[in-house]
Amino acid sequence: MLLLLQYTLIFASVLLLVALGGCFSEHSGVINLGLEGIMVIGALGGALMMRYLPGTLPALPLILCVLLGAIALGVAYSALLGVACINFKADQTIVGTALNLLGVAAATVFVKAINTKANPDDVSSTIQYVEAKKKFLVSIGSFEFNWFMLIALVMLAVAWVVLYKTRFGLRLMACGEHPQAADSVGVNVLRMRWAGVLISGVYGGLGGICYILAGVSEWKFENGVAGFGFLALAVMIFGQWKPTRIALAALLFGAFRALSNVYFGFPFLMALNIPGSVYNMLPYIISLVVLAFTSKNSRAPKAEGIPYDKGQR
Amino acid sequence: MKEKKNLFKSNAVQSLIASLLCIVLGLLLGYIVLLFINPAGAGEAIMAVVKNFWTYSKQTAQIKNFGNTLVKTAPLLMCALSVLFAYKVGLFNIGAAGQYVVGSCACLYAALAWHWSWLPCMLLAILAGAVYGALVGLLKAYCNVNEVISGIMLNWIGLYAANMLLANVKEATSPYTMHLTGAASAAILPSLGMEKLFSGNKYVTIAIPLSIVIAVVILIVLDKTKLGYELRATGNNKNAAKYAGMAEKRNIILTLVIAGALAALGGAFLYLTNYEQWSVTQSSVPGMGFNGIAAAFLGGLNPIGTIFASYFIQHITVGGAYVDKTMYSSQISDLISSLIIYLCGFTLFIKYAVNTGIARREEKARQKTPQASGEEGGDK
Numbered sequence: 001m002l003l004l005l006q007y008t009l010i011f012a013s014v015l016l017l018v019a020l021g022g023c024f025s026e027h028s029g030v031i032n033l034g035l036e037g038i039m040v041i042g043a044l045g046g047a048l049m050m051r052y053l054p055g056t057l058p059a060l061p062l063i064l065c066v067l068l069g070a071i072a073l074g075v076a077y078s079a080l081l082g083v084a085c086i087n088f089k090a091d092q093t094i095v096g097t098a099l100n101l102l103g104v105a106a107a108t109v110f111v112k113a114i115n116t117k118a119n120p121d122d123v124s125s126t127i128q129y130v131e132a133k134k135k136f137l138v139s140i141g142s143f144e145f146n147w148f149m150l151i152a153l154v155m156l157a158v159a160w161v162v163l164y165k166t167r168f169g170l171r172l173m174a175c176g177e178h179p180q181a182a183d184s185v186g187v188n189v190l191r192m193r194w195a196g197v198l199i200s201g202v203y204g205g206l207g208g209i210c211y212i213l214a215g216v217s218e219w220k221f222e223n224g225v226a227g228f229g230f231l232a233l234a235v236m237i238f239g240q241w242k243p244t245r246i247a248l249a250a251l252l253f254g255a256f257r258a259l260s261n262v263y264f265g266f267p268f269l270m271a272l273n274i275p276g277s278v279y280n281m282l283p284y285i286i287s288l289v290v291l292a293f294t295s296k297n298s299r300a301p302k303a304e305g306i307p308y309d310k311g312q313r
Numbered sequence: 314m315k316e317k318k319n320l321f322k323s324n325a326v327q328s329l330i331a332s333l334l335c336i337v338l339g340l341l342l343g344y345i346v347l348l349f350i351n352p353a354g355a356g357e358a359i360m361a362v363v364k365n366f367w368t369y370s371k372q373t374a375q376i377k378n379f380g381n382t383l384v385k386t387a388p389l390l391m392c393a394l395s396v397l398f399a400y401k402v403g404l405f406n407i408g409a410a411g412q413y414v415v416g417s418c419a420c421l422y423a424a425l426a427w428h429w430s431w432l433p434c435m436l437l438a439i440l441a442g443a444v445y446g447a448l449v450g451l452l453k454a455y456c457n458v459n460e461v462i463s464g465i466m467l468n469w470i471g472l473y474a475a476n477m478l479l480a481n482v483k484e485a486t487s488p489y490t491m492h493l494t495g496a497a498s499a500a501i502l503p504s505l506g507m508e509k510l511f512s513g514n515k516y517v518t519i520a521i522p523l524s525i526v527i528a529v530v531i532l533i534v535l536d537k538t539k540l541g542y543e544l545r546a547t548g549n550n551k552n553a554a555k556y557a558g559m560a561e562k563r564n565i566i567l568t569l570v571i572a573g574a575l576a577a578l579g580g581a582f583l584y585l586t587n588y589e590q591w592s593v594t595q596s597s598v599p600g601m602g603f604n605g606i607a608a609a610f611l612g613g614l615n616p617i618g619t620i621f622a623s624y625f626i627q628h629i630t631v632g633g634a635y636v637d638k639t640m641y642s643s644q645i646s647d648l649i650s651s652l653i654i655y656l657c658g659f660t661l662f663i664k665y666a667v668n669t670g671i672a673r674r675e676e677k678a679r680q681k682t683p684q685a686s687g688e689e690g691g692d693k
Binding site for chain 2: 033080084085088089090091093094095097098099101102104105106108109110112113116117120123125222223224226227230231233234237275277278280281284285287288291292293295296298
């Protein structure tokens with residue numbers, strides 16, 4: 001049971017972080033379908049830090065460096081979305097999809113190149129971080145507390161305050177609802193949208209490194225992040241683009257995702273004799289069902305997905 | 314001068330320019346990435362990707378491997394047509410990957426478990442894909458679920474389901490499904506003597522000409538029929554189509570049924586040639602459907618253009634296998650094709666730039682009529 005709670009919390013942290021990223025981007029008016037790619041590249045940034053930093057480094061600086069690495073690459077990568085969708089008015093769906101594919105391909109190519117350089121026989125796309133991973137964990141009894149749970153909580157608070165309590169956040173949301181109106185009162189719409197996209201890069205990068213640290217102690221970059229970026233978007237829609245509701249939605253989805261890791265620990269679930277693949281499918285099936293019921297009256301930002309055109313009213 | 318202007322104004326020419334620009338830039342960026350990894354073999358590697366089967370010196374080997382590339386082009390073309398067809402109706406069918414998976418799964422299972430012959434196997438694949446596409450369509454039409462998100466979810470559900478089902482017909486000692494031999498060999502698509510054209514490449518089947526025929530059919534359906542007109546109208550403006558008396562919900566569902574069937578048929582076109590076995594332990598959705606997105610956009614969203622674009626994408630994907638593995642990985646071609654999709658996002662901008670360039674030039678020509686042909690630079 002404790003194990004289920006532990007996995008639920010860690011997967012919920014991933015979903016929460018990424019969904020908040022999507023939330024910032026969509027409130028500014030840009031649909032960020034590239035979150036999955038941003039996660040992969042962010043994870044790459046963190047994993048490279050863990051690989052190259054000396055293992056003797058104490059926990060705190062190591063954690064900070066890993067987070068910074070993930071954030072830096074996540075933000076840099078999200079800029080690709082910004083350039084295409086904000087400045088060049090490209091189709092946000094195409095560019096987002098391209099970023100997802102590019103993220104996995106680029107990460108695989110780089111990691112393989114690094115691995116083969118270190119050892120010519122090693123053609124895998126795996127980065128190991130057994131030692132570094134331990135520094136993210138604090139055991140409380142048999143419960144393994146992961147620092148990411150706290151980070152996710154802090155980032156949730158930050159998101160809530162920024163969106164609802166600051167001038168910046170309210171302006172950002174105005175750009176997603178009615179950019180022309182925002183522009184007419186002197187808000188720079190393009191700059192706000194850039195801010196939204198870059199912030200989603202911060203959150204997406206953090207979510208990515210959190211994802212690969214949640215499970216095992218090595219990661220094969222060829223696998224990407226298994227649709228988590230899109231699960232996070234489902235979480236965001238279910239949470240109606242509101243940070244607190246997103247947090248609750250993330251917990252729900254996290255629980256279903258965690259089941260596939262720990263279902264064999266429950267005698268009654270084992271007795272049902274359901275194949276493991278079904279548990280793997282579960283989060284995706286649940287999200288489809290949930291989306292079917294919640295998308296009808298969605299409270300999506302009104303102007304999301306539409307490139308800002310000054311001449312339009 | 315006058316002729317040239319008209320040439321650049323035509324939409325088809327602009328699409329062609331944009332696509333070629335995407336290819337050149339994509340390859341260039343890929344080359345830069347290679348330089349960054351290891352400057353020593355970058356030129357050679359990018360040439361390997363571009364050359365693909367031309368790396369073989371013997372002509373028979375070249376033709377045989379050209380056949381292999383074509384074998385994998387047919388399914389890619391089907392996925393690309395699936396994406397294209399849905400996009401014309403304003404839907405982004407990223408679920409093509411999942412529809413391709415269920416199609417592959419259905420035909421392989423029918424062939425290996427029930428020993429069906431190729432035609433019923435193919436029809437079952439089409440049916441499976443159509444149902445799978447319909448799911449996305451129903452969710453979109455009645456529940457307003459974004460088709461991209463539901464498509465991705467169904468991709469993963471399809472992958473796990475296929476792995477689960479096909480585990481029943483896999484080889485005892487490997488994670489791969491059995492070969493289509495013995496009783497299951499009836500499921501192999503007929504070659505109709507085409508293998509002789511490709512130095513005895515027995516994987517070359519009717520799938521290849523069939524996929525091209527289907528591309529032409531799609532072109533005709535979209536451009537010349539009432540159905541195509543209605544579907545495109547729905548894509549342009551759902552509410553206007555509804556106002557004009559078109560069943561916009563039915564159109565959305567029908568579109569995804571057709572798109573699903575196309576992608577699933579792609580799965581049948583690959584797996585019923587016995588060219589490849591399905592690995593039941595694969596943990597990521599096959600890239601065919603995603604490459605289909607690249608091919609559809611690179612082809613300028615025109616079925617005929619998509620034929621060539623599919624070939625090109627498959628050509629470099631297969632070519633990626635020939636790079637020097639001690640320095641680079643074969644995923645470099647995935648990198649290039651995803652860069653190409655990214656650049657395709659700029660197509661509209663490129664067209665816009667060409668159009669404003671033309672407009673500016675015309676303006677200038679009108680102002681100073683005598684020396685109009687002077688300025689050439691910076692317009693494209």
